[in-house]
Every structure is written in structure tokens, then in C-alpha cells.
Amino acid sequence: MCGIVASCRCPSLSQHLQHGLDAIKHRGPDGSGTWVSQDGSIGLGHCRLSINDLSPLGAQPIHNADSIHAVVNGEIYDFDRLRDICASEHGYRFTGHSDSELVVALYQIHGAPGLFEHLRGEFAFVLVDQRPGSQRVIAVRDRFGIKPLVWTTVGDRVVLAAEAKALKPLGWQPEWDVQSITDSGWLVDERTVFKNVQSVKPGHWMEITDGRGIQMHQYWDADFPDKTIVETRTIEEMVQGVRERLINAVRLRMRADVPIGVYLSGGIDSSAIAGIVTHLARTENVKIGSDKATQVACFSVQFPEASGYDESDIADRTANWLGIEIHRHNADEQRLADDFVDAAYHNEQHHMDLNSVAKFALSSLPQQQGLKVVLTGEGSDEHFGGYAFLTHQYLYEPDLAMPNILADDTKLRGDRAEMSHSIEARTPFLDHSLTEYVNSLPPSTKLSAPRRAIVEKWILREAVRPFVTDEVYRRRKRLLTREAVEELGFVDYAVVEAALESAFGETPDQVAFRTLNYTGGWVAIGQRLGVKKATVEESNWSWV
Numbered sequence: 001m002c003g004i005v006a007s008c009r010c011p012s013l014s015q016h017l018q019h020g021l022d023a024i025k026h027r028g029p030d031g032s033g034t035w036v037s038q039d040g041s042i043g044l045g046h047c048r049l050s051i052n053d054l055s056p057l058g059a060q061p062i063h064n065a066d067s068i069h070a071v072v073n074g075e076i077y078d079f080d081r082l083r084d085i086c087a088s089e090h091g092y093r094f095t096g097h098s099d100s101e102l103v104v105a106l107y108q109i110h111g112a113p114g115l116f117e118h119l120r121g122e123f124a125f126v127l128v129d130q131r132p133g134s135q136r137v138i139a140v141r142d143r144f145g146i147k148p149l150v151w152t153t154v155g156d157r158v159v160l161a162a163e164a165k166a167l168k169p170l171g172w173q174p175e176w177d178v179q180s181i182t183d184s185g186w187l188v189d190e191r192t193v194f195k196n197v198q199s200v201k202p203g204h205w206m207e208i209t210d211g212r213g214i215q216m217h218q219y220w221d222a223d224f225p226d227k228t229i230v231e232t233r234t235i236e237e238m239v240q241g242v243r244e245r246l247i248n249a250v251r252l253r254m255r256a257d258v259p260i261g262v263y264l265s266g267g268i269d270s271s272a273i274a275g276i277v278t279h280l281a282r283t284e285n286v287k288i289g290s291d292k293a294t295q296v297a298c299f300s301v302q303f304p305e306a307s308g309y310d311e312s313d314i315a316d317r318t319a320n321w322l323g324i325e326i327h328r329h330n331a332d333e334q335r336l337a338d339d340f341v342d343a344a345y346h347n348e349q350h351h352m353d354l355n356s357v358a359k360f361a362l363s364s365l366p367q368q369q370g371l372k373v374v375l376t377g378e379g380s381d382e383h384f385g386g387y388a389f390l391t392h393q394y395l396y397e398p399d400l401a402m403p404n405i406l407a408d409d410t411k412l413r414g415d416r417a418e419m420s421h422s423i424e425a426r427t428p429f430l431d432h433s434l435t436e437y438v439n440s441l442p443p444s445t446k447l448s449a450p451r452r453a454i455v456e457k458w459i460l461r462e463a464v465r466p467f468v469t470d471e472v473y474r475r476r477k478r479l480l481t482r483e484a485v486e487e488l489g490f491v492d493y494a495v496v497e498a499a500l501e502s503a504f505g506e507t508p509d510q511v512a513f514r515t516l517n518y519t520g521g522w523v524a525i526g527q528r529l530g531v532k533k534a535t536v537e538e539s540n541w542s543w544v
């Protein structure tokens with residue numbers, strides 16, 4: 001993934017664009033280029049982390065013979081097939097072999113918004129159409145907001161970039177947006193922590209024309225079918241449906257002209273990715289990126305054992321089972337403290353925990369090994385029912401909250417942690433063809449109770465079972481553990497244990513279910529707010 005900057009309506013642009021690119025060189029250390037329109041009013045800049053077509057023909061900005069210019073950050077998957085269609089059915093003549101050139105080709109063939117439905121992957125791009133009669137600039141962001149794209153105005157200019165720091169050489173003067181910080185606007189809407197700097201929203205595109213100024217349009221949204229309609233697919237068909245789509249999402253993301261690695265934790269998501277990559281390489285001879293790699297390299301963060309967060313022993317056993325190598329980063333307190341400032345600078349926002357700092361440091365490992373791309377398990381929890389605190393919503397009104405949760409991927413996790421060390425993170429779980437299928441599944445398949453206990457991400461566990469260890473398959477992130485319930489101070493765990501036995505199954509006990517629902521809510525709130533353990537003597541409360 002690369003860095004892009006763009007500016008519309010500005011004299012003497014070229015130098016400013018280059019300085020903007022210098023500020024985000026970590027996003028693209030392999031080369032850089034700028035383009036300024038003949039009248040000097042519009043400019044594009046790109047710094048490249050070259051992944052597909054490493055030759056100069058893959059350099060950007062991209063131009064075609066028809067006065068269309070673009071800078072593209074990210075990856076368009078399935079591009080070999082799409083390029084063939086553009087060439088054979090539409091006679092489009094490509095100059096190089098990068099996936100990014102496809103954006104210009106598809107725009108010329110289908111226009112906007114027509115091209116968006118053909119784009120699969122994570123991307124942010126700015127495209128300038130100078131054809132007589134259709135002059136405009138468009139700025140586009142992928143469906144889940146995996147790749148960042150921010151913009152502001154400086155005088156009468158619109159300036160855009162992958163990271164806000166690149167806007168400074170283009171004239172932006174940073175100011176805090178205290179309102180956005182206090183009302184969490186930076187997280188839930190298009191605002192950032194900086195005044196007047198906005199993100200282009202996921203699944204949206206911005207259109208800038210002389211006549212109409214700036215217009216925002218949406219081209220995609222998560223779609224949730226009516227789940228009161230009786231499901232006709234069998235469980236096995238649905239498990240198979242998830243498996244096929246996930247395998248395909250991974251397969252498409254193994255295509256690169258550079259080697260690819262995997263971020264591996266002890267959880268089911270990254271373990272499944274590592275397992276599927278290994279399976280495809282061994283049984284179908286799918287290349288892991290370029291020819292160089294014969295087996296996938298995994299990268300793992302090891303936390304101090306006393307922290308209670310360390311899962312590296314599980315990751316080790318997975319790597320052992322798959323016969324793959326594992327590289328480890330030790331994230332002890334000192335390392336986290338050392339990396340805090342750099343991680344915050346790259347993230348350009350605050351975070352609730354130190355995960356982003358650990359992942360910032362983790363990305364130095366693949367860089368040291370000469371890798372440019374890693375696959376990660378991000379995005380699974382939101383789609384497969386991995387957040388136990390949403391239990392009741394899945395069961396009653398399953399998915400109404402989902403679009404909001406998925407508001408903007410870079411705000412929750414970011415690609416910044418990886419890009420800080422020039423690493424592109426690919427997220428197969430955020431393949432829209434997979435998520436559209438998963439959204440169509442009955443909620444009960446995500447949070448099933450086959451043995452009278454809630455099993456988060458049930459259908460995912462079944463779908464990836466052939467690719468993960470039994471340990472990972474059976475491992476649960478349980479909300480209602482004895483420890484968590486006892487920490488409330490006013491709930492008797494024996495009651496919860498009994499309720500777990502009777503709340504599910506063919507003849508569920510409604511009262512037991514309600515007990516679990518209440519207790520689950522208290523545990524979630526208690527953990528999130530750090531609520532002090534209650535003492536029963538404080539009130540007239542008798543044990544629940």
C-alpha cells in the first residue's frame with residue numbers, strides 16, 4: 001500500500017506535493033512521482049510500496065491516453081481476470097501490469113459510480129478526469145474504510161492525503177477538534193481529531209467539479225436481509241458457503257509480486273488464515289506472493305505472561321502443527337513505553353488500549369525479514385458474532401447495529417500500524433463478497449448453542465475447522481467466566497452455571513436465559529468501565 005496526496009486549485013504545486021509525500025514516505029519508500037495539470041490547478045502525488053509489477057511501468061501517478069490521471073493506494077484483487085476482460089471485451093490497452101492501472105481502465109469503461117462494483121479489495125484513490133465535457137476529480141474509499149483518505153480545504157483549495165501529516169506541506173495548519181474528541185466524532189463519523197480534517201467515509205466517493213463544488217456520494221452499504229424469512233439452506237450448506245468464500249478471499253490475497261507473511265495470534269481468525277494459506281500452497285500449489293516463498297512466515301507478539309494477554313504458546317503450537325516458521329516480538333512494558341510516541345504519531349489518533357502500539361512494533365518484524373505484505377485476521381468479530389457483549393442483539397434484533405460497528409475500519413484498527421514500517425496488511429475477513437454472504441446468514445448460526453452454551457463465531461469455527469488445531473477450534477472467548485462473574489460481587493456463579501445448562505437447547509428456560517442476559521450485560525459494563533467490585537452488605541441486595 002502506498003501514500004497519496006492530491007490538491008485541487010493551487011498555483012506552483014509540484015514542490016508542495018513532493019514535500020507532502022516526504023511526510024508519508026514510510027507508506028511508500030520504493031519510489032515517488034507527481035503530476036500537475038497544464039494550468040497548474042490540480043496535482044497528484046504518490047509514494048510507492050511496490051507490490052504488483054515491480055518495474056517502472058507500475059509507477060504512479062497513472063495516466064491514460066484519454067486524459068485520465070490517478071493515484072491509487074491499496075490493492076484491487078482479482079485483477080488479472082478483470083484486466084483480461086477490460087482488454088478483450090473493451091479493447092483497453094494497458095501500459096503496465098499493476099492492479100492500480102485497472103482503476104483508470106474501469107473508470108474509462110464504466111465511469112463513476114459504475115466502476116465501483118468491479119473493485120474488490122482495499123483502496124483509496126484520487127482520479128482526475130480531464131476529458132472535455134466530463135471534467136471532475138473523484139476521491140474514493142473502499143467499502144470498509146481499510147485504507148485511509150483524509151481531506152480539508154486550504155483557502156479555495158481541496159487537499160487530500162492518506163495521512164493528515166502529508167497535508168501540512170500543502171498549507172494545512174493543524175488544530176485540535178476538541179468537540180470531535182469529546183463526543184467521539186473522530187470514531188463514529190467522518191470527523192478526525194483535527195479541526196476541519198475529515199475522512200472520506202467508507203463506501204463513499206467525493207466528487208469535485210467546477211460547477212457543483214464538493215459532493216459526497218455513497219456507493220455501498222452493508223445489506224441485511226429480512227431474517228424473519230424462513231431459512232431454506234441447510235447448516236452444512238451454510239458452513240460450506242462460508243468456507244468457500246473465505247478460502248477464495250485468502251487465495252485472492254495471496255497474489256503479489258513480493259513475498260507474503262501472516263500475523264498469527266492464539267485466536268481462531270489469524271490461525272484460520274495461516275491454515276488456509278498453508279493448505280492452498282500445499283494442496284493447490286498457490287504461490288504465497290512471489291516465487292521466493294516456499295512456506296509462509298508468521299509474526300507474533302509475545303506479551304509478558306503475567307499480563308494475562310499472552311497467547312504466544314498457542315501461536316507456537318499452531319505454527320508447529322502447520323510446520324511453518326514463527327518470528328516473535330516481545331512487547332514488554334519497556335518496549336510499549338519506548339514505542340508509544342512513534343505509534344501515536346503514525347496513528348494520528350488516540351486508542352483505548354496499547355494494541356496499536358504492540359502492532360506498530362510488530363510490523364517492524366516483517367520489514368526486517370524483507371516482507372512487504374502480511375495477511376491478518378481483522379474484521380471477523382464484527383461479522384461472525386465475536387463480540388459477546390452484543391449477544392442479546394444477535395438473538396433478538398440481530399444485525400441492526402452492524403453498520404455502525406463497521407463505521408470505519410482504520411479508526412478502530414488502522415492500517416497505520418503496519419504502514420509505519422512500510423507493510424501492507426491484507427484482511428481476508430473484510431472481503432465484501434464474504435461479508436455479504438455472512439450478513440445473509442441466520443444470527444443463530446453465528447452465536448449458536450449446540451451444546452447449551454453460547455459459542456461465539458460458531459459458523460466460522462465450523463467453516464475453518466479443517467485448517468486449525470483442535471485447541472484453537474475449541475478455544476472460547478467466554479464472557480461469563482467464573483472469574484468475571486465473581487468480580488461483580490453480587491452474582492452467585494453457581495446460579496449462572498445452572499442457567500448456562502438450561503437457557504439453551506430444544507426447551508430453553510426463559511428465566512435462565514434472562515439471568516444470563518442480565519449478567520452478561522453487567523460483566524460487559526463492569527469490564528469496560530472498570531466498575532469497582534460490589535459488596536453485598538452495601539445494600540439490601542440478596543444474591544442473584
Ligand SMILES: Nc1ncnc2c1ncn2[C@@H]1O[C@H](COP(=O)(O)OP(=O)(O)OP(=O)(O)O)[C@@H](O)[C@H]1O
Binds near residue numbers: 268
Ligand atoms: N499477539 C498477536 N500477534 C500477532 N498478531 C496479532 C496478535 N494480536 C492480534 N494480531 C493480529 O491482529 C488481528 C486482529 O487482532 P484482534 O485482537 O482483533 O484479534 P481477534 O479478532 O481475536 O483475532 P484472532 O482470532 O486472530 O486473535 C489478528 O487476527 C492477528 O492477525
Ligand SMILES: NC(=O)CC[C@H](N)C(=O)O
Binds near residue numbers: 050051073075076
Ligand atoms: N502499495 C500500494 O498501495 C500498492 C499499489 C499497487 N497495488 C502496487 O502494487 O504497486
